[in-house]
Each structure stands twice: as C-alpha cells, then as structure tokens.
Amino acid sequence: xxxxxxxxxxxxxxxxxxxxxxxxxxxxxxxxxxxxxxxxxxxxxxxxxxxxxxxxxxxxxxxxxxxxxxxxxxxxxxxxxxxxxxxxxxxxxxxxxxxxxxxxxxxxxxxxxxxxxxxxxxxxxxxxxxxxxxxxxxxxxxxxxxxxxxxxxxxxxxxxxxxxxxxxxxxxxxxxxxxxxxxxxxxxxxxxxxxxxxxxxxxxxxxxxxxxxxxxxxxxxxxx
Amino acid sequence: xxxxxxxxxxxxxxxxxxxxxxxxxxxxxxxxxxxxxxxxxxxxxxxxxxxxxxxxxxxxxxxxxxxxxxxxxxxxxxxxxxxxxxxxxxxxxxxxxxxxxxxxxxxxxxxxxxxxxxxxxxxxxxxxxxxxxxxxxxxxxxxxxxxxxxxxxxxxxxxxxxxxxxxxxxxxxxxxxxxxxxxxxxxxxxxxxxxxxxxxxxxxxxxxxxxxxxxxxxxxxxxxxxxxxxxxxxxxxxxxxxxxxxxxxxxxxxxxxxxxxxxxxxxxxxxxxxxxxxxxxxxxxxxxxxxxxxxxxxxxxxxxxxxxxxxxxxxxxxxxxxxxxxxxxxxx
Numbered sequence: 311x312x313x314x315x316x317x318x319x320x321x322x323x324x325x326x327x328x329x330x331x332x333x334x335x336x337x338x339x340x341x342x343x344x345x346x347x348x349x350x351x352x353x354x355x356x357x358x359x360x361x362x363x364x365x366x367x368x369x370x371x372x373x374x375x376x377x378x379x380x381x382x383x384x385x386x387x388x389x390x391x392x393x394x395x396x397x398x399x400x401x402x403x404x405x406x407x408x409x410x411x412x413x414x415x416x417x418x419x420x421x422x423x424x425x426x427x428x429x430x431x432x433x434x435x436x437x438x439x440x441x442x443x444x445x446x447x448x449x450x451x452x453x454x455x456x457x458x459x460x461x462x463x464x465x466x467x468x469x470x471x472x473x474x475x476x477x478x479x480x481x482x483x484x485x486x487x488x489x490x491x492x493x494x495x496x497x498x499x500x501x502x503x504x505x506x507x508x509x510x511x512x513x514x515x516x517x518x519x520x521x522x523x524x525x526x527x528x529x530x531x532x533x534x
Numbered sequence: 535x536x537x538x539x540x541x542x543x544x545x546x547x548x549x550x551x552x553x554x555x556x557x558x559x560x561x562x563x564x565x566x567x568x569x570x571x572x573x574x575x576x577x578x579x580x581x582x583x584x585x586x587x588x589x590x591x592x593x594x595x596x597x598x599x600x601x602x603x604x605x606x607x608x609x610x611x612x613x614x615x616x617x618x619x620x621x622x623x624x625x626x627x628x629x630x631x632x633x634x635x636x637x638x639x640x641x642x643x644x645x646x647x648x649x650x651x652x653x654x655x656x657x658x659x660x661x662x663x664x665x666x667x668x669x670x671x672x673x674x675x676x677x678x679x680x681x682x683x684x685x686x687x688x689x690x691x692x693x694x695x696x697x698x699x700x701x702x703x704x705x706x707x708x709x710x711x712x713x714x715x716x717x718x719x720x721x722x723x724x725x726x727x728x729x730x731x732x733x734x735x736x737x738x739x740x741x742x743x744x745x746x747x748x749x750x751x752x753x754x755x756x757x758x759x760x761x762x763x764x765x766x767x768x769x770x771x772x773x774x775x776x777x778x779x780x781x782x783x784x785x786x787x788x789x790x791x792x793x794x795x796x797x798x799x800x801x802x803x804x805x806x807x808x809x810x811x812x813x814x815x816x817x818x819x820x821x822x823x824x825x826x827x828x829x830x831x832x833x834x835x836x837x838x839x840x841x842x843x844x845x846x847x848x849x850x851x852x853x854x855x856x857x858x859x860x861x862x863x864x865x866x
Contacts, residue, residue: 435624436624436625436627439624442616443618443685444611444638444642446610446641457626534627
C-alpha cells in the first residue's frame with residue numbers, strides 16, 4: 311500500500327480508542343507514582359550531596375548507585391527482568407496495571423536526577439538567607455528550596471512525561487496494551503502501515519500536547 | 535552587644551585561616567563597619583555573628599549568648615533577634631514583595647492577622663507599599679534591597695547585619711539605602727554591623743570601623759580617626775581609594791601638605807587669611823568637603839611655595855587645622 315492510496319482500511323477505530331485510553335491510563339498512573347517516588351528521591355540526593363545541609367557520603371553514594379543502575383538498564387530489559395516483581399506487586403505482568411511498576415522503576419530514577427539538577431540551580435544565597443531568618447531545615451526545603459526550584463521541577467516533570475510516552479510504547483512488547491502495542495502487533499508484525507501511521511500520529515500529538523502544557527505551566531510559575 | 539574573643543576560623547579545605555585571633559566588640563546602638571579587600575575574611579566574620587559559620591577557636595558572644603554553644607532552637611531564636619541583608623538581596627523569586635517580607639514571620643509561626651499587619655507596616659517604612667504585589671524580578675536593585683531590609687526587620691531584631699548591602703547598587707541608590715540604614719539605627723536604636731570594601735560606605739554611616747587584612751584586624755577605632763589619620767597601610771589604601779591620590783601629581787613644586795578641617799573650622803576662610811599673613815602661595819592639588827556622619831570635614835591637599843611656609847603651617851595649626859606633610863622640603 312502506498313501512501314497516496316492509503317485508505318485506513320485496517321484501522322479499527324474503537325480499538326484505537328481503547329488503546330489510546332490504555333496509554334493515557336499507563337501514562338497518568340506511572341507519572342503520579344514517578345513523581346511520588348522520584349521527587350523525594352531527588353530531594354534526598356540533593357540534600358545529602360557535598361556541601362549541602364544533610365551531607366552524607368554513604369547515603370548519597372548508595373542512592374546514587376541505585377539510580378545509576380536503574381538508569382543504565384535499557385527499558386526493554388527492565389520490563390522483562392521486573393516481571394516477577396511486577397507480579398508480586400500488582401498480581402499480573404499484563405495490561406495497564408502490569409505496565410506501571412516497570413514504568414515507575416524506569417522513570418523515577420531519571421526524574422530524581424532531573425530534580426537534583428533543578429535543586430542545584432537554586433540560588434544558594436536564598437537558602438542561606440532563609441537560615442539567617444531562623445528557618446528550620448524542613449522550612450528551608452519546603453518553604454524556599456522547592457518553591458524556588460518550581461519552574462525547573464515542572465520542566466523536569468514534562469521531560470519525564472514525554473519519556474514515559476515512549477516507555478509505554480515499549481511496554482507494549484510485554485503485553486501492556488496501549489498504542490505502542492497496536493503499533494507493534496498490527497503496524498509492524500502484520501505490515502498494516504495505516505495502523506502504524508495512526509498510532510505514531512496519536513503519540514506525536516500526545517507528546518506535543520504534554521510539552522505545550524509543561525511549557526505553559528513553567529511560564530506561569532516562573533517569576534524571574 | 536557583640537563580642538569577638540580571639541576568634542579564628544579555618545575552613546576544612548585547608549589553606550590559611552580565614553580569620554585569626556580576631557577580638558572586637560560592638561556596642562549596643564552603634565553602627566560598626568568592617569572594611570577589607572575581598573578575601574580578607576569579612577564574610578566569615580559577619581556570618582559568625584548569626585551562626586551561619588562556627589568559629590574554629592575563640593568565642594562570639596551576641597546579646598549575652600555564646601553563639602557556638604546555642605542549641606538548634608536557641609540559634610533559631612538568636613537569628614530572629616539578628617536580621618541580615620545581603621549584597622545580592624537573596625529574595626525568594628517566586629514570592630511577591632509582601633510574601634517575602636512575611637516569610638520570617640511565617641517561619642516564626644505568627645498568626646496570620648499579625649503577619650498581615652506587620653508586613654504592611656514594614657512595607658510602609660521602606661516606602662514599598664505600592665509594590666506589595668510585585669515579584670522581585672519586577673523591581674530595581676534599590677527596591678530589592680528595601681524588600682531585604684523590610685524582611686530583615688520583620689521579627690523586630692536588635693541587630694542588623696549588612697553583608698556588602700550596597701555593593702551591587704549604583705552610587706545614588708547606595709546613598710538612599712545607606713540613609714535608610716542610618717535612619718533605622720537612629721529611630722529604632724538598632725545595632726548595625728556592616729561589612730564593605732568601600733571606605734565611602736564606612737564614612738557615611740559608621741561610628742566605628744575595624745580594618746581587616748588577611749584575617750586579622752589591623753586597625754580599629756572611631757571612623758573619624760581611621761579615616762582622617764589612618765595608621766595601617768591597609769587603612770591608608772582604602773582612604774586613598776575613597777579620596778583619590780593627589781600626592782603623586784607629577785611636576786609639583788613646593789611643599790605638599792594635607793590640611794584637615796573638622797567641625798566649625800571647615801567653613802572658615804582660613805586659607806586666605808594665612809596666605810595673606812605669611813605671603814605663601816598655594817596650589818590646590820585636591821580636596822573635598824564632606825560629612826563623617828553628622829560632622830562636616832574638609833581635606834585639602836596643597837603645594838605651598840614662597841613666603842614663610844613654616845609660619846603658615848603654624849598658623850593653620852593654631853586655627854585648629856591638622857597639617858600632615860606629604861612631601862618634604864623641595865627646591866624653593
């Protein structure tokens with residue numbers, strides 16, 4: 311089938327609709343958990359770093375190693391290696407639920423590193439000034455450090471969400487469902503180019519929309 | 535109010551100490567300046583006062599407390615009694631002017647109504663009521679420092695630490711901020727410690743000054759004394775920077791002297807009277823009339839030629855003018 315005569319004959323639109331919803335569910339669920347795990351992890355990585363308020367070489371080195379290990383495993387491998395753990399956690403390694411643990415394991419360390427970088431960008435003088443005003447450490451972190459880093463944190467979340475879109479597509483390999491699954495099963499394995507085109511366009515739109523939302527929020531919270 | 539007893543500070547990274555054997559005392563209600571070049575240890579010194587740094591040896595006593603011996607809670611309580619402003623203002627960029635000023639009050643857990651009233655009062659004092667809802671990025675440097683000052687005053691401190699507070703500002707704004715600081719000292723009886731590398735800042739607002747060089751106090755005294763008659767090389771260098779160096783004028787004949795007028799003598803026509811009486815000619819090489827806080831003073835650098843130079847000097851001295859010889863007799 312050439313592009314000029316493409317008819318979308320193979321495209322089952324209700325299946326596409328379901329796959330889109332699955333992708334959005336995987337993305338939403340894993341994003342929430344990625345932030346819930348990655349944000350504290352990134353904050354601890356930052357705070358235990360050299361010259362920071364909770365400097366601790368052992369804790370920092372251990373966490374850093376863990377993050378590096380998870381980040382260095384290609385996501386496709388992580389998906390497969392994690393199957394026993396996934397089953398233990400959510401009872402299945404299939405479908406949306408089965409995709410979320412490996413997605414979080416893949417994205418949270420990545421997000422944590424981005425968080426750490428965003429926190430390093432915060433002006434040290436502002437932190438010092440907060441201490442000089444009599445702030446407790448917790449108040450410095452919650453009242454000054456995180457709010458000052460907010461634009462950077464939102465940008466980090468956006469990059470992570472976009473990365474998660476491609477991770478969800480890969481999760482299709484192990485039966486996670488979603489657009490990536492359709493693209494592989496129909497577009498690639500059955501040579502249905504029209505299905506491939508539709509899924510790719512939908513994912514492109516999804517990435518585009520995520521990036522635009524992220525950029526808009528960064529502009530909104532950025533007061534520099 | 536603040537006492538340094540033989541304080542030394544060496545950083546873990548090694549190298550020579552940032553401060554060695556510093557002893558100072560700052561009286562309640564005075565404006566105390568610490569002047570030094572960059573790297574002289576001023577930043578370390580001022581941070582020892584509110585415990586942002588801890589001494590390696592010696593004691594820092596602030597308002598009756600040994601800072602290093604305070605617990606975590608005690609240190610926080612001390613920091614509410616010691617406000618601090620910074621060269622780069624260090625405002626929270628994501629908070630409005632009013633939220634920045636309210637921040638220390640919220641940290642201290644004050645009730646919302648009190649925070650609101652106190653914030654309004656503080657903004658009024660620094661003249662920023664109209665800008666309460668703006669973000670720091672929308673303000674000029676001088677306005678940002680006013681926010682910094684309002685924030686530092688929020689918890690009603692007894693002491694205000696100024697860390698190069700005017701070094702990032704233009705001369706006109708510097709003057710306004712220094713006026714504001716001097717006003718706080720006068721009206722609230724605030725004890726002020728300021729560090730700077732500019733003698734001019736010391737001259738405008740300080741009562742006493744310590745000159746810091748390579749971690750040591752090389753000179754300390756009333757600003758008037760240190761400014762008009764600096765004893766150490768470091769102090770002389772700072773004064774020269776502030777006044778401009780006129781002794782190096784090439785091709786100057788005669789005897790070069792510096793006359794220092796203080797108080798009433800500043801405005802008397804001494805120069806003309808002495809010149810007529812002794813027949814000396816004078817060329818003015820440099821000079822200025824200024825105020826050391828409230829005291830007017832003038833300094834004039836002259837080359838005296840002809841007539842009876844020795845008698846002229848004696849007459850100047852008799853009129854209450856201090857005469858310093860900057861160059862000896864030269865060919866007449």
